[in-house]
Amino acid sequence: MTTISNNQWVEATVIDIATESPEIKTFKLKPTTLLPHVAGQHYELRLTGDDGYQAARLYSAAPVSDDPTVLCLSIQLVPTGEVTPYVHGNLAVGDTVEVRGPFGRFFVWQPDNPAPVLLIGGGSGVIPLVAMLRAHEKSKSTAKMHLIYSARTFDDVIYKDMLLDMANTTITLTSKTPKDWMGESGRINAALLAKILADFPTLPTCYICGMSPFVSAMNELLQSLGIPLSSIKTERFG
Amino acid sequence: MYMAVVNKGFKKRDDHGDHHKPLPPGQTEVIQWPVLSYAPTPHIPTDTWSLTIDGEVNKPVTLDWKQFNKLPMTTLLTDIHCVTRWSRLGMKWEGVSLDELIMQAGGLKEDAKFLIATTFEGYTTNLPVQDILNDQAMVALKAHDEPLSPDHGGPARLFVPHLYLWKSAKWIKTLTFTKEDHPGFWEVNGYNNYGDPWLEQRYSDDY
Numbered sequence: 001m002t003t004i005s006n007n008q009w010v011e012a013t014v015i016d017i018a019t020e021s022p023e024i025k026t027f028k029l030k031p032t033t034l035l036p037h038v039a040g041q042h043y044e045l046r047l048t049g050d051d052g053y054q055a056a057r058l059y060s061a062a063p064v065s066d067d068p069t070v071l072c073l074s075i076q077l078v079p080t081g082e083v084t085p086y087v088h089g090n091l092a093v094g095d096t097v098e099v100r101g102p103f104g105r106f107f108v109w110q111p112d113n114p115a116p117v118l119l120i121g122g123g124s125g126v127i128p129l130v131a132m133l134r135a136h137e138k139s140k141s142t143a144k145m146h147l148i149y150s151a152r153t154f155d156d157v158i159y160k161d162m163l164l165d166m167a168n169t170t171i172t173l174t175s176k177t178p179k180d181w182m183g184e185s186g187r188i189n190a191a192l193l194a195k196i197l198a199d200f201p202t203l204p205t206c207y208i209c210g211m212s213p214f215v216s217a218m219n220e221l222l223q224s225l226g227i228p229l230s231s232i233k234t235e236r237f238g
Numbered sequence: 239m240y241m242a243v244v245n246k247g248f249k250k251r252d253d254h255g256d257h258h259k260p261l262p263p264g265q266t267e268v269i270q271w272p273v274l275s276y277a278p279t280p281h282i283p284t285d286t287w288s289l290t291i292d293g294e295v296n297k298p299v300t301l302d303w304k305q306f307n308k309l310p311m312t313t314l315l316t317d318i319h320c321v322t323r324w325s326r327l328g329m330k331w332e333g334v335s336l337d338e339l340i341m342q343a344g345g346l347k348e349d350a351k352f353l354i355a356t357t358f359e360g361y362t363t364n365l366p367v368q369d370i371l372n373d374q375a376m377v378a379l380k381a382h383d384e385p386l387s388p389d390h391g392g393p394a395r396l397f398v399p400h401l402y403l404w405k406s407a408k409w410i411k412t413l414t415f416t417k418e419d420h421p422g423f424w425e426v427n428g429y430n431n432y433g434d435p436w437l438e439q440r441y442s443d444d445y
Contacts, residue, residue: 049248
C-alpha cells in the first residue's frame with residue numbers, strides 16, 4: 001500500500017464498533033490506502049445516500065489501536081445532526097464509508113518535542129488529547145505530560161480502561177460522582193490547575209480542547225496563572 | 239472496477255437547519271456561531287488598538303480607535319461560510335468599508351494587486367484586490383448590532399463574506415497592499431489560495 005494526498009477520498013470498511021459511553025462510539029475502519037497521522041490530527045468521514053446526496057464531517061483520530069492499517073474514530077452522537085444519527089444508528093461492521101485526511105498541523109504533539117505538556121479536555125474534546133497521551137506513552141519521550149479531563153458523570157468518561165489507572169491523568173466529574181469515586185469533582189478551577197502546574201519543572205505547553213465556552217474559560221484561567229498566550233494551543237467545537 | 243460507496247438509507251435531513259437559501263456545496267447551516275481559531279483568543283484593549291493601511295497606497299496611514307470610529311459605517315446583510323463546513327445565514331455586519339479605508343490612505347497605486355492582512359497575532363492572509371473593492375469587504379466592528387467579542391475577532395476583524403471565513407482575519411492590525419501575492423498562514427499550510435465556497439476551494443488541491 002502507498003500513501004496519498006490527504007485531499008483524496010479513500011474507501012474504508014467498518015471492522016469494529018465499540019461503545020465508549022452513552023453518547024460516544026468508536027469505529028475501527030480499514031481504509032484501502034494507508035493514511036498515517038500524528039497525535040491530535042483529524043480525518044474527514046463522508047457518507048453517500050442512495051440518491052447520491054453526500055455529507056462529510058471532521059473527527060479526531062482516536063487512540064485505540066496500534067495497528068497502522070486501522071483508522072479509528074470516536075464519534076459523539078448529535079441527535080439533531082445529519083451524519084452522527086446515521087453513523088450511530090445504521091452503520092454496521094462490513095459497511096463501507098469514505099475517509100480522507102489527516103488534517104491539522106498545529107494542534108498536534110510530536111514525540112521529539114522536549115517541552116513538558118499539560119492537556120486539558122472537556123467532554124469529547126479529550127479524544128485528540130488522549131491520542132497525544134498514548135503517543136507519549138509509546139514513545140521514548142521523557143517530557144512530563146499530564147491530562148486533566150472534565151466529564152459530566154462517570155458513565156460519560158471514555159477510554160476508561162486506559163485512563164482510570166494512569167498516574168498522569170486527573171479526571172474531574174462535574175455533574176454527579178459515584179460513592180466510591182477517588183478522582184476530582186466539580187469544574188476545573190484555578191486551584192486544581194495551580195496544584196497540577198506546581199508539579200511541572202518548568203511552565204508547560206498547554207493544549208485545550210472542548211466546547212467553545214470551556215476552551216475560553218480554561219484559556220483565561222491558564223493566563224491568570226501566568227501561562228503566556230504563546231504556550232497555549234486551543235481547539236474548539238460547538 | 240471502482241464500486242461507489244452507498245450508505246443505504248442515508249439521506250439529507252430537511253429539518254436540519256433552515257434551508258430557505260441555497261448553501262454552498264458541502265456546507266451545513268448552523269444556528270449558533272462556532273468559534274474557530276488557530277491561536278487562543280487575545281484580548282486587545284481599544285486604547286492600544288490601531289489599524290494601519292500601507293504598502294502600495296498613496297498616503298500610508300495609521301488610525302487609532304477614536305479616529306476609526308469616526309469614519310462612516312456601512313452594513314452588510316450576508317451569509318458566512320467556514321471551511322470546516324458550517325454556514326450561518328442572514329447575518330447583519332457593520333463596519334468601515336475597505337473602499338473608505340483605501341480613500342483614507344490616499345487611494346491605491348496602480349501596482350496594488352493584492353491585499354495582505356496581518357493580525358495582532360501575526361497571522362496573515364492574502365486576497366486579490368478585486369475581491370475587496372466595491373463594498374465587498376469591510377473592517378467589521380459589530381455583528382447583529384453587538385460589538386464583536388474577542389472570540390469572534392473583536393474589537394475589529396476583516397470581513398470578506400464571499401470567501402471562506404479564514405480570509406476574514408480576526409483581530410486585524412494592518413492592511414498592506416502589494417504588487418505580488420504572498421500566501422498567508424493557512425494558505426501555505428494546505429488551504430486553498432483563494433477559498434471560494436461555491437467552488438469548494440477548501441484545500442490546496444481543490445481547484
